[in-house]
């Protein structure tokens with residue numbers, strides 16, 4: 001590879017004058033807290049919430065300190081608590097499950113299919129009378145099969161939380177991800193599509209859910225007179241700072257450009273390599289809605305785990321930014337297989353969520369054999385928005401070469 005490939009920090013590498021200007025605006029106004037400050041300065045966080053809700057086509061947006069706190073706020077808003085069960089896919093960042101666990105609930109793992117997202121049939125098999133919420137995760141930039149998931153959820157009367165941490169701005173059949181289920185969450189941690197270093201958001205069309213999430217994320221929000229919800233709650237404090245809000249606003253304005261660039265690069269690489277993939281019997285990860293994909297990764301599924309391991313090495317030798325999605329040896333919290341603290345039912349106290357719900361399944365990786373089989377065959381190739389034409393050409397040549405050799 002002649003030209004160096006930019007590291008995969010899509011929004012992070014585009015931090016520039018716009019972020020600087022917004023942050024300086026907040027500093028010059030000496031307003032660092034979202035709810036008040038000296039003078040007449042507008043809150044950057046409040047402006048970000050308005051702009052984010054607008055962009056995502058949601059009624060309400062709540063900015064929080066992280067994606068994990070967005071998950072907890074959203075699950076609490078949905079009424080998840082001690083002894084409840086929450087279905088989560090076997091492939092997701094551990095926070096999707098840990099947030100339910102932290103609320104005293106039992107995360108129940110369900111299979112993913114060749115799209116690497118929640119399999120609706122497996123979801124249905126995991127539902128019990130104690131299931132209080134379904135977390136569906138749009139992994140590696142691509143939408144889950146929302147029609148199938150929503151069909152099960154509606155029929156069984158269970159609310160759906162969309163975890164959009166890895167697919168900000170993506171869509172499904174013309175709708176923004178995060179607006180199809182009851183509530184959606186985002187992360188602005190540094191690896192995500194747009195970033196403030198840290199940060200998160202909760203979006204929903206329901207005023208009630210929004211107010212409950214608001215009360216969860218701000219211990220004093222129950223004192224507010226504009227909260228209509230009759231019952232008041234205290235929880236934790238996970239507010240977004242004004243400096244993060246300032247960066248997030250500038251990043252949001254760049255989201256469409258980042259998506260357009262990732263999608264264009266990905267499409268070009270797919271074009272250049274698909275015939276070699278087909279000849280090698282390698283398929284791409286199944287798409288539930290190709291148009292809604294954010295384009296941040298290209299994921300070939302090899303015939304077996306060994307070929308995926310060999311291909312990963314060969315891709316690295318070609319300078320292509322690739323990693324195996326899953327191996328049993330390498331601990332990685334993206335796979336329920338490696339969620340040791342949950343598997344061992346460890347908690348901060350001597351009690352566990354199972355004390356209140358002894359019938360709930362324990363987290364047993366052997367209940368998701370299909371997920372492990374598929375994920376071991378998957379190789380992730382990052383598609384940075386900042387690839388140059390030379391990068392795209394060289395990556396395509398490298399990928400084709402490896403495909404022809406496996």
Ligand SMILES: *Cc1c(COP(=O)(O)O)cnc(C)c1O
Pocket residue numbers: 066067068069092093095096137163165166187188189198199200
């Ligand atoms: C990153 C991520 C989160 C958590 O976000 P943080 O901001 O790191 O807390 C949750 N879910 C998924 C799928 C993620 O990738």
